Amino acid sequence: xxxxxxxxxxxxxxxxxxxxxxxxxxxxxxxxxxxxxxxxxxxxxxxxxxxxxxxxxxxxxxxxxxxxxxxxxxxxxxxxxxxxxxxxxxxxxxxxxxxxxxxxxxxxxxxxxxxxxxxxxxxxxxxxxxxxxxxxxxxxxxxxxxxxxxxxxxxxxxxxxxxxxxxxxxxxxxxxxxxxxxxxxxxxxxxxxxxxxxxxxxxxxxxxxxxxxxxxxxxxxxxxxxxxxxxxxxxxxxxxxxxxxxxxxxxxxxxxxxxxxxxxxxxxxxxxxxxxxxxxxxxxxxxxxxxxxxxxxxxxxxxxxxxxxxxxxxxxxxxxxxxxxxxxxxxxxxxxxxxxxxxxxxxxxxxxxxxxxxxxxxxxxxxxxxxxxxxxxxxxxxxxxxxxxxxxxxxxxxxxxxxxxxxxxxxxxxxxxxxxxxxxxxxxxxxxxxxxxxxxxxxxxxxxxxxxxxxxxxxxxxxxxxxxxxxxxxxxxxxxxxxxxxxxxxxxxxxxxxxxxxxxxxxxxxxxxxxxxxxxxxxxxxxxxxxxxxxxxxxxxxxxxxxxxxxxxxxxxxxxxxxxxxxxxxxxxxxxxxxxxxxxxxxxxxxxxxxxxxxxxxxxxxxxxxxxxxxxxxxxxxxxxxxxxxxxxxxxxxxxxxxxxxxxxxxxxxxxxxxxxxxxxxxxxxxxxxxxxxxxxxxxxxxxxxxxxxxxxxxxxxxxxxxxxxxxxxxxxxxxxxxxxxxxxxxxxxxx
Amino acid sequence: xxxxxxxxxxxxxxxxxxxxxxxxxxxxxxxxxxxxxxxxxxxxxxxxxxxxxxxxxxxxxxxxxxxxxxxxxxxxxxxxxxxxxxxxxxxxxxxxxxxxxxxxxxxxxxxxxxxxxxxxxxxxxxxxxxxxxxxxxxxxxxxxxxxxxxxxxxxxxxxxxxxxxxxxxxxxxx
Numbered sequence: 001x002x003x004x005x006x007x008x009x010x011x012x013x014x015x016x017x018x019x020x021x022x023x024x025x026x027x028x029x030x031x032x033x034x035x036x037x038x039x040x041x042x043x044x045x046x047x048x049x050x051x052x053x054x055x056x057x058x059x060x061x062x063x064x065x066x067x068x069x070x071x072x073x074x075x076x077x078x079x080x081x082x083x084x085x086x087x088x089x090x091x092x093x094x095x096x097x098x099x100x101x102x103x104x105x106x107x108x109x110x111x112x113x114x115x116x117x118x119x120x121x122x123x124x125x126x127x128x129x130x131x132x133x134x135x136x137x138x139x140x141x142x143x144x145x146x147x148x149x150x151x152x153x154x155x156x157x158x159x160x161x162x163x164x165x166x167x168x169x170x171x172x173x174x175x176x177x178x179x180x181x182x183x184x185x186x187x188x189x190x191x192x193x194x195x196x197x198x199x200x201x202x203x204x205x206x207x208x209x210x211x212x213x214x215x216x217x218x219x220x221x222x223x224x225x226x227x228x229x230x231x232x233x234x235x236x237x238x239x240x241x242x243x244x245x246x247x248x249x250x251x252x253x254x255x256x257x258x259x260x261x262x263x264x265x266x267x268x269x270x271x272x273x274x275x276x277x278x279x280x281x282x283x284x285x286x287x288x289x290x291x292x293x294x295x296x297x298x299x300x301x302x303x304x305x306x307x308x309x310x311x312x313x314x315x316x317x318x319x320x321x322x323x324x325x326x327x328x329x330x331x332x333x334x335x336x337x338x339x340x341x342x343x344x345x346x347x348x349x350x351x352x353x354x355x356x357x358x359x360x361x362x363x364x365x366x367x368x369x370x371x372x373x374x375x376x377x378x379x380x381x382x383x384x385x386x387x388x389x390x391x392x393x394x395x396x397x398x399x400x401x402x403x404x405x406x407x408x409x410x411x412x413x414x415x416x417x418x419x420x421x422x423x424x425x426x427x428x429x430x431x432x433x434x435x436x437x438x439x440x441x442x443x444x445x446x447x448x449x450x451x452x453x454x455x456x457x458x459x460x461x462x463x464x465x466x467x468x469x470x471x472x473x474x475x476x477x478x479x480x481x482x483x484x485x486x487x488x489x490x491x492x493x494x495x496x497x498x499x500x501x502x503x504x505x506x507x508x509x510x511x512x513x514x515x516x517x518x519x520x521x522x523x524x525x526x527x528x529x530x531x532x533x534x535x536x537x538x539x540x541x542x543x544x545x546x547x548x549x550x551x552x553x554x555x556x557x558x559x560x561x562x563x564x565x566x567x568x569x570x571x572x573x574x575x576x577x578x579x580x581x582x583x584x585x586x587x588x589x590x591x592x593x594x595x596x597x598x599x600x601x602x603x604x605x606x607x608x609x610x611x612x613x614x615x616x617x618x619x620x621x622x623x624x625x626x627x628x629x630x631x632x633x634x635x636x637x638x639x640x641x642x643x644x645x646x647x648x649x650x651x652x653x654x655x656x657x658x659x660x661x662x663x664x665x666x667x668x669x670x671x672x673x674x675x676x677x678x679x680x681x682x683x684x685x686x687x688x689x690x691x692x693x694x695x696x697x698x699x700x701x702x703x704x705x706x707x708x709x710x711x712x713x714x715x716x717x718x719x720x721x722x723x724x725x726x727x728x729x730x731x732x733x734x735x736x
Numbered sequence: 737x738x739x740x741x742x743x744x745x746x747x748x749x750x751x752x753x754x755x756x757x758x759x760x761x762x763x764x765x766x767x768x769x770x771x772x773x774x775x776x777x778x779x780x781x782x783x784x785x786x787x788x789x790x791x792x793x794x795x796x797x798x799x800x801x802x803x804x805x806x807x808x809x810x811x812x813x814x815x816x817x818x819x820x821x822x823x824x825x826x827x828x829x830x831x832x833x834x835x836x837x838x839x840x841x842x843x844x845x846x847x848x849x850x851x852x853x854x855x856x857x858x859x860x861x862x863x864x865x866x867x868x869x870x871x872x873x874x875x876x877x878x879x880x881x882x883x884x885x886x887x888x889x890x891x892x893x894x895x896x897x898x899x900x901x902x903x904x905x906x907x908x909x910x
Contacts, residue, residue, distance in 0.1 A: 450910045452870035452882040468878030470868040473854050486880065502856075512826060513856045515866035516910075551877050626816040645782075645813070653852055666828065667815040668782060 072506060073526055074391035074411040076401030081394045082412075085200045086419065089534040092185030093421035094193065095177040096220035096346060096384045099212075105161025105230040113161075113230045113280050115153035117142035119724070127239035128274060128722045135723055140280060141235070141273020142264065143718040143725040148271070151262035151680055156284035158230035162221060165213050166252055166343060167236035168206040169195035172215035179379050182542070185424040193217065197412070198419045201396040208245045208397045210237055211342030216417045218386050219345040221327070222377045223285055225304040226314040231256070231281040231327075239275045247400040248341045249334035250275050251720070256327045256347065257478065258460065258635060258661035260288050260320075263682020266635055269332040269699065270584060270605040274722045285349070287316025288557070288638070290679050292615070294318075301364055303352035305376035309360060311352040319557040320638065320659070321351045324433045324460040324480045326386075332605060333586055336408065336439045336691035340400055344437050346384045350376045353554060354462060358547035368456065369431040369484060369547035381430045381547065383423070387475075388414050388437040389528050405590060406628075407440025407507020407692040413500065413532040422534040428545035429486045431456070436475045440507035440690045441528055442629070442664075445481070446471035446516045448497035448531060451489050454549050457482030461638060461659040462553040473653055474502055474510060476631030476664040478689035481655075484549050490537050497531040504528065507692055509629035509667060556640055556658060559674060564616035570594035571632065571665065571688060572625045575697055579604035581728065583719050591688065591698035596735050602697035603687075606717040608732045610686075612677045614706030621672045624665030630693060632671075633662045635684040639673035646670065662689055677704050683715050701730075765789040765810075769899040783814040785900035791836060793907030795871075795885040802847050804838035804871065804885060804907045812891075814898030815856070825898060829855040833869050833887060836907070846874040847883075859898055865889045868910050886910040 074080065102108050111118055118140040124131045131137075142148055172193040177184045195204045195216050212219040214236075223229055237250040244250065251274055255267030264271075265281040273279045287293075287302055294302050294315050301318035303311035329335055329343035350356045352364045358381070359372040371378025389410030393399050401408055415421055436443055447453065447470075455467045460480050472481055490496055501519045502510040503526045511526075519529050575592020576599055579585030584606035592600040595609040612618050619642065624630050638659035644651040645666075663671045687699035705713055716727035765787045772782040792805035808831060815826035831853045838847040851869035867889070870882040889905040 446868065450868040450884045450886075452878060452884060454879070466877065466879065468850075468870045468872065468882050470851070470870050470884055471853065474856075489881070510856055512858050513854075516868055517866065549879055551879065653854065654850065667826075669813075 073409045073504065073528065074399075075404045075408045075507060077391055077393070077399050079527070080390070080392045080410070080412050081396065083200060086198045088420040088531070089422050091198055091418055091421050092187050093418050093423040093533065094187055094217040094416050095179060095184045095379070096416065097172065097215065097217050098176045098178040098220045098222060098379070099162050099164055100176065101222070102161040102163065103159070105158045105232075109161050109163070109230070109232060111139070113158055113232070113282075116146065116149040117144045119144050122276070124722050125239040125276060128276070129241055131722050137274075137277075137721075137723045139277060141277040141720065141725070142279050143271055143727070147712060147715060148264045148718070150264060150282040152284070153282060156228040156282070156286070158228045158282065160223070160227055161230045161232065163232045163234070164219065165234040165236045166210055167214035168238070169204040169209045169211070170214040171195065172213075183380050185422060196396070197390065197392070197414060197417065201419070205245060205397055207238060207243050209342045210248055210338065212345050218417055220384055221345065221347040222350065223283070223347065224350040224376060225285050225287060225321070226312060227285055227304065229283040229285065231283060232278055233281065234278045235273055235275045237275045245397070247337045247402050249331055249338060251331055252338060252343060253330045254279065254281060254327055255330040255635070256281065256283060257325055257633070258638065259283055259325065260286065260322070260636065260679065262680040263636070263684055266682070266684055267330040268605070268683055268718070269330050269685060270720065271718050271725075272331050272720050274720070286679065287314060287318060288320035288676070288678055289317035290315045292678065301353060303364065305350060305352065305355050305357075307375050309375055311362070311364065317557050318353060319555055321353050321462070321554055322349050322460050322638070323354045323457055323462055324348060324482055326435050326437070326478075326480070330685075333588070333695045336695045337400055337402065339437070339691060340390075340408070340439050341398070344386065346386060346433065346435060348377070348382070348384070348433065349460075356382060366462070366550055366553060367546065367548040369429045372543065372546060381428065383430060383432050384416070385432050385434045385533070386416055386437045387434065387443055387532075389441045390414055404507065405692060405696045407690045409441055409504055409507050409528065411527040413528050415533050420532050422536055424536050424538045425487050426539055426541040427487050427490070427492055427537050428541040429484055429547050429549065431482060431484050433480060433482050434475070435480050436477050438477055440477065440692050441504060442477070442502045442510045443475040443500050444472060444502040444510075444513050445475060446499050446501055446519075447485070448499050448516070448520060450516050451496070453486070454484040455481055455655045456484055456549065456553060458655055458658050459660040459662055463655065463658040464553060464555050465654070466549055466551050466553060467655045469655070471501060471516065473655060474513070474664060476629070476662055476689065477691065478631060478633055479662045479664070485535070487535065487537050492537050492539055495534050495536045497535070498533040499531050500529055502529070507690065508627060554658070559640070560617045560676065562617065563619050563674070564613055566619045566621070567595065567610060568597065568621045568623065569686065570600060570623045570625075571630045571698060572600045575600040575602040577602040577604065577697070579607060579731070581606050584717060586697040589697045591693045591696050593686070593698060593700045595700065596733055598733070601700075603699040604731075605699075605701050606728060606730050607701060608683070608703050608714045608730050608736055609700040610702035611705035611714065611732070611736045612702070614677060614681060614704050617674060617676045619672060619674045621670055622663055622665055623670040624668060626668045629664060629667055630688040630698070631662050631664050631690060632686065633689040634675070634686045636680070637675040637677060639663070639675040642672045642674055644669065644671055680704075681706055765903045767900050767902065771897070780897075783898045785812045786810070787812070787900060787903050789889070789903050789905050791887060791905045791907050795838075795883065795907065795909045797883070797909060800840045800842040802838040802840050802871070802883070804836055804847070806836035808833050808835060808887065808905060810889070810900070810903060812900040814859070825859045827857045827859050827893065827898065827900075829857060829865065831855065831867060831887070831889070833867075836871070837874075838871065847871050848874045859893060859895060861893060861895055863891045863893070865891065884910050
């Protein structure tokens with residue numbers, strides 16, 4: 001077999017990727033990390049000892065059509081098997097499973113949470129990598145000592161605790177949708193929920209999916225400002241790294257996307273923890289500007305529900321109020337696999353402004369669709385939707401191509417872990433918090449009949465103004481759009497569908513957007529296009545619709561006049577890797593980020609690429625390359641887009657004129673944003689949220705530089721091992 | 737070589753196709769194409785065409801038919817393919833319909849829109865793009881209700897440069 005005489009650049013890159021992948025396989029074989037038997041089992045080698053003719057693995061197979069079909073979706077595999085009795089819109093859509101809130105975790109949790117990591121030793125399982133019988137290691141995986149201690153822990157002692165595990169698939173017997181069955185499409189929460197994408201599909205095997213608590217549907221956390229949370233995450237994944245059914249890594253690091261918390265709670269990619277350990281994440285839930293704006297807590301808009309119909313005022317800038325987050329794995333080089341496997345949940349944040357009660361009329365509460373029964377956090381008409389494309393084999397077991405570095409695309413669109421479900425609605429207004437939880441797929445959303453709806457939030461932040469739409473902009477990976485649909489536009493017993501207009505051919509970027517009618521015509525080669533969620537209007541509202549959708553929501557924060565520094569980041573491929581530390585440097589590539597006008601560098605979490613000053617404001621310009629679109633996520637701080645492609649604010653669509661944390665660059669495009677760096681310090685990340693790109697080295701570390709106190713400058717890099725975390729000196733890009 | 741993001745100096749900006757009057761007379765569109773070149777390599781790194789097109793038409797349906805007209809602003813940007821033989825170049829269309837307004841045929845009520853749509857299309861010599869857009873009674877911002885119209889654009893391109901050559905359009909019911 002030979003490559004063509006004049007192969008395309010793409011073909012050459014695929015071939016180069018395949019070569020690198022084969023080297024990795026050889027390395028893994030040589031180190032005993034995998035066996036030839038496992039490679040045979042995974043279909044990577046043929047029994048004759050040859051590499052399978054497979055995209056991303058064989059240099060002679062194109063990743064674009066690796067299974068020999070006319071379509072490249074799903075990436076690297078034959079189309080998912082759908083039995084005849086698995087038809088679209090034949091199962092109810094489950095609401096999220098709400099994690100219990102445990103009062104006073106300081107006394108309720110055993111062991112009690114601590115400011116510094118709990119280094120109590122435990123006997124390690126010798127199946128863990130690098131462990132021999134008799135070895136011990138800490139029970140908590142958080143890096144030890146004062147540097148990784150929870151910042152201002154005693155000032156923000158946890159009031160609510162949440163305990164959750166990461167583990168293999170099991171039946172859910174404790175489903176808590178927190179709404180009556182009538183508002184959950186008739187689903188009886190007392191009936192066990194099996195780990196499968198449709199009732200007529202097989203259960204997922206124990207180690208094929210690794211979800212929160214090991215169960216379906218995805219989990220929801222509800223928090224309110226001013227109420228510090230202790231999120232204790234237990235790793236109950238297999239000790240043996242090979243027990244992953246072909247993809248996924250058993251070490252995890254949990255990112256609260258996009259929390260304004262100290263870096264020790266950010267899910268830093270190198271601060272991962274092992275099976276048998278837990279990690280305590282401390283989320284104080286303060287408004288940005290807590291220590292510098294409205295410090296006397298006099299602003300009535302900077303407030304949080306008090307549980308009895310009123311509010312408690314809190315410090316900070318209310319214009320920084322956030323609403324819709326999610327949490328997911330951030331394991332270095334394995335985020336895509338682990339998130340795809342089920343390490344993803346959502347998180348709703350409540351405040352005096354966005355309180356989750358549509359009836360309280362105090363002049364502050366925006367009264368968005370939600371419900372009235374509880375003081376705050378009503379979910380009746382406030383619905384989380386997690387969109388994700390999947391692929392499965394003939395036994396309905398999830399599959400994932402670990403070799404394609406363009407981005408994995410599935411051919412099955414799921415909502416809340418269900419294949420093309422139906423959601424029953426009342427004839428009234430609903431808020432939908434929509435998360436793109438895919439690996440590489442972009443969505444673009446419309447209703448099937450073209451009727452309008454309202455976008456109220458972008459990336460978890462309520463917009464300055466309500467935007468009336470008939471179709472959304474592209475929804476990049478990890479972006480969140482909150483929309484309101486008024487179902488009084490339809491009659492009882494009618495249906496309307498949510499439709500995806502974004503067509504892919506590869507994971508690099510969407511190929512095109514379709515009209516609403518074309519997307520539903522069935523003519524697209526992308527099985528992810530078209531209808532994927534049915535809204536069925538089943539009755540008149542059970543209670544009066546008190547909700548509003550105000551024209552004015554949350555204005556943007558007022559920015560300091562002084563811009564301390566401007567930086568440019570370039571997102572490209574063919575990165576180089578000057579790093580030599582095998583524990584921190586990604587050797588695979590091909591993606592990378594250029595900073596400070598220098599070379600495009602592959603990820604090394606031991607390297608600091610930017611050190612903005614504490615308390616400063618900067619302008620960052622993010623530039624993308626040709627032929628792909630990168631949704632770039634910057635941790636910790638919300639930014640405002642100042643312009644796109646060299647233009648000013650007029651170049652920014654109305655629905656992007658609020659605060660954001662993910663910025664789609666567009667092919668050969670650029671986005672100029674501004675951010676402030678406040679309240680907390682430490683090491684954070686910036687990366688492409690096409691998690692295939694992220695895992696293949698499009699990630700960098702930046703650090704808040706406060707001049708040395710109270711945080712060290714630069715911080716030592718954590719090196720996680722089962723026996724405990726050690727530290728190494730970081731490298732710092734000159735001029736960072 | 738993928739390093740295309742060098743700073744672009746002003747002299748590198750070339751107005752390639754100054755002014756075209758290529759559309760049909762009933763919907764004549766002015767198009768202006770600008771090509772940005774890399775001053776070091778001379779390679780074209782961006783081709784942007786701006787156009788304005790007059791649109792008109794009637795959207796029928798309850799509570800009344802609405803006669804809409806006005807001007808759409810279109811900016812097309814070439815999505816360059818990194819790998820030309822495998823991934824066709826595409827076009828990003830930024831379509832601003834905020835210049836469209838209308839009058840109800842029964843009540844003479846004024847209707848407006850602030851719709852703006854970002855569309856991604858494959859590059860081909862001709863393309864037909866349908867955009868559903870909301871419009872509503874002036875002063876309401878679309879709340880509590882908005883109606884939907886359909887803007888239909890017929891576009892032609894120079895497939896070698898990606899420049900938008902002509903565009904015409906109309907407004908109708910979806």
